[in-house]
Amino acid sequence: MIPPSAVSVFAFVAAHARALFALPAQEVVLGASGSGGAAGHGRALFFDIQAHRGGRGNTVENTLPGFAWGLINGATTLELDNGITKDGVVVVWHDENITPQKCIDTGPAFPDDPDYPYVGKFVANLTLAQLKTLDCGSKRQLGYPHQLTFPHTPISTLKELFSFLECADPQHRVLLNIESKVDANWDNRTRDPLTFVEKQYEAFKDSGRMDAITYQSFDWRTLVAMKSLDPTVMTSALIDDETAAETETEPSPWLAGLKLSSFPGPTLGEQIAQAAHSIRADIISPAATALRSRGVDPEGEAYEGFVTREMVEEARRLGVRVKPWTVNRLNVVERMMNWKVDGIITDYPDVVRRWASQQNLPVAPRYPKQRVFSCLDRYMGRR
Ligand SMILES: *[C@@H]1O[C@H](CO)[C@@H](O)[C@H](O)[C@H]1NC(C)=O
Numbered sequence: 001m002i003p004p005s006a007v008s009v010f011a012f013v014a015a016h017a018r019a020l021f022a023l024p025a026q027e028v029v030l031g032a033s034g035s036g037g038a039a040g041h042g043r044a045l046f047f048d049i050q051a052h053r054g055g056r057g058n059t060v061e062n063t064l065p066g067f068a069w070g071l072i073n074g075a076t077t078l079e080l081d082n083g084i085t086k087d088g089v090v091v092v093w094h095d096e097n098i099t100p101q102k103c104i105d106t107g108p109a110f111p112d113d114p115d116y117p118y119v120g121k122f123v124a125n126l127t128l129a130q131l132k133t134l135d136c137g138s139k140r141q142l143g144y145p146h147q148l149t150f151p152h153t154p155i156s157t158l159k160e161l162f163s164f165l166e167c168a169d170p171q172h173r174v175l176l177n178i179e180s181k182v183d184a185n186w187d188n189r190t191r192d193p194l195t196f197v198e199k200q201y202e203a204f205k206d207s208g209r210m211d212a213i214t215y216q217s218f219d220w221r222t223l224v225a226m227k228s229l230d231p232t233v234m235t236s237a238l239i240d241d242e243t244a245a246e247t248e249t250e251p252s253p254w255l256a257g258l259k260l261s262s263f264p265g266p267t268l269g270e271q272i273a274q275a276a277h278s279i280r281a282d283i284i285s286p287a288a289t290a291l292r293s294r295g296v297d298p299e300g301e302a303y304e305g306f307v308t309r310e311m312v313e314e315a316r317r318l319g320v321r322v323k324p325w326t327v328n329r330l331n332v333v334e335r336m337m338n339w340k341v342d343g344i345i346t347d348y349p350d351v352v353r354r355w356a357s358q359q360n361l362p363v364a365p366r367y368p369k370q371r372v373f374s375c376l377d378r379y380m381g382r383r
């Protein structure tokens with residue numbers, strides 16, 4: 001079996017050409033030797049450009065307007081995060097708690113609610129009705145000066161996102177990379193791994209988009225549990241220097257009890273590839289840049305990467321794909337692509353897509369803006 005990253009640019013282009021003539025199904029499976037291609041299960045259509053949190057560089061993160069712009073910008077995959085409310089609803093949000101940097105209180109869900117104000121509280125300690133009062137679209141994030149805001153945007157449930165997509169992407173073309181935001185350090189800050197797996201799986205199934213979904217997590221317990229619930233769900237093992245850190249005696253709390261140093265090396269990168277393979281992860285999603293790196297660009301000073309060539313090559317040897325995050329600089333994109341990664345998770349899907357087009361990589365089509373916006377209007381409750 002040839003790992004997809006070994007598939008030449010020529011094959012990508014050929015697959016793309018076939019795709020154009022294969023409309024409207026828009027699904028082309030590479031020959032029997034292909035193991036899934038650039039994006040998604042049997043779908044080897046496009047180079048996998050993932051819009052991180054919908055494309056946080058362009059639009060307020062993890063919101064329907066953000067995902068709308070991810071579609072309009074031609075992302076192959078919408079990347080997003082899930083939390084679970086006190087009353088057990090899967091919502092699309094990154095943070096464990098509601099921060100004043102992102103959300104604004106608008107009033108209590110019911111008179112004299114003792115939990116009000118909600119900003120500052122944990123998602124796991126608020127009900128959906130309470131969360132729904134928040135405006136999480138008015139604040140532009142520091143460090144993302146191009147970010148469009150969409151005032152009065154509420155946090156969405158995962159179901160609401162799927163409904164919006166049914167309107168905006170009725171052909172089920174877009175791929176989804178959906179994260180479980182479980183806190184492996186603090187079991188009282190989020191719901192437990194099994195609750196995540198069960199509730200997310202139920203929503204995935206109901207969406208009819210199981211084929212398009214990758215399930216990702218830093219907490220590998222959820223990946224193991226998801227595979228045992230349904231081995232056909234594609235999983236992606238997130239990792240960075242923090243979640244990889246272990247002591248002489250103790251494994252990291254994030255890696256389902258695995259001790260990286262017990263896997264064959266010689267480097268940490270190879271051990272990570274081996275460990276992810278051992279839990280049957282289909283993909284590894286490593287940080288591109290080390291958290292402790294003092295530089296931001298490989299061409300500049302004091303840059304320290306986290307993903308390594310050894311990690312990518314070992315993963316390829318094991319048949320595991322590699323899709324690093326969050327890559328917002330083309331210098332880093334090019335470095336990753338020289339190592340033949342299988343996708344790029346970025347806050348700027350439009351920028352990476354422009355680069356990929358120039359390289360003759362097949363890129364996903366842009367969705368028509370008018371249609372996407374009319375769907376957005378409908379599902380933002382304006383119509
Ligand atoms: C918050 O939710 C977590 C997870 O469900 C729970 O363990 C914790 O006790 C809750 N804390 C409060 C203050 O309600």
Ligand SMILES: *[C@@H]1O[C@H](CO)[C@@H](O)[C@H](O)[C@H]1NC(C)=O
Pocket residue numbers: 122186188189
């Ligand atoms: C979780 O537990 C710690 C220590 O037991 C406590 O300090 C903290 O407030 C708790 N957090 C929540 C969200 O309940």
